Amino acid sequence: MIRDKDVLNQITDTIRQFVNNQLIPMEHWVAENDRLPDDIISQMRELGLFGLTIPEEYGGLGVTMEEEVTLAFELGRTSPAFRSLIGTNNGIGSSGLVIDGTEAQKQKYLPRLASGEIIGSFCLTEPDSGSDAASLKTTAIKDGDTYVINGTKRYITNAPEAGVFTVMARTDPQNKRSGGISAFIVESDTPGITLGKIDKKMGQKGAHTCDVIFDNCVVPADALIGGVEGVGFKTAMKVLDKGRLHIAAASTGAATRMLDDALHYAVERKQFGQPIANFQLIQAMLADSKAEIYAAKSMVLDASRLRDEGKDVVTESSCAKMFATEMCGRVADRAVQIHGGAGYIADYGIERFYRDVRLYRLYEGTTQIQQIIIARNMIKEVSE
């Protein structure tokens, strides 16, 4: 759903110019220095990019899902590290509060997340609990009017920058599956929290992940999201349903950029006395990529519109995430191939994209988890 086409076009144009003029020129610097320049972060704040999805009454722009993915198509066209910094505030680092938080929790944190004053981060994954999220071992044991949290969270995006964590922890240790899990909003300077060293990743330099360790970390009882125990797993799943659509859009944006780079290279690069774009084997790679990007974009928009209509889009969200991220991987591979030897050389940037986008098929649920969700829902529907 687009609330006002002119306003959306204006925001999209602003972001497109920001990506083209400010972010793309800094991609190499970010990869070399493994951080974002401070002035870029300030500009992101000024543009309101940290609060795109946060409801207007809490200081954000309150974009709809269709508007969000439209903007993510643009933000996806540059190094994922830029989008990653604002990504958690607009997605998994705030959605738990937006979807299930109490009014007091929303009032307390959402305005600061929307302005970019603090960064939000989502703590679900653990050393022994990745795809099987319901098996998580971190505990939050009630003690008077507090909870005591113990456990380790792993690969937590933006944890080194975070001011506040959404933490999934087991409040009922007797219940070993999803029903024993609750979600908490925890400030990062709470005593008992330490961070591991920043992970060395395959790509996405400038976007940081690390362990978050809770050692007898005492939080007030009102840190329990929504004030209800035992529904934290469902909160996490709802957060991910939305997050997966965003990642699908970002992957589509990245594929668009890589195809654009490959097309320009193919038109300029001459072999056998003519641009390689004249060769049909190159054309096949360009055409397949174009069609697949179009398909992904259509899926993402369709699923987003359905979500805006209030429909259950668990299946569609997983379909879009699976297709768009796998498509993005194929386009990355073809883009390197079209660049030939240059595709393997850092100066051309395409090898960096190839490594950066590999993560899209893994986080917020691997492709195999999306397949399981889609197939399970199909089987459930036919059995009912």
Ligand code: COS
């Ligand atoms: N929205 C709301 N509720 C949901 C839901 C959703 N999208 N998905 C599941 N639930 C509910 C179920 O209805 C069920 O509720 P009841 O107990 O009341 O029946 C409960 O949650 C448990 O669901 P389910 O039985 O499907 O859980 P499983 O343990 O079988 O696992 C998967 C579900 C595999 C889909 C889940 O663990 C998952 O998504 N894993 C990937 C985790 C992930 O993406 N990690 C990335 C890290 S964050 S960057």
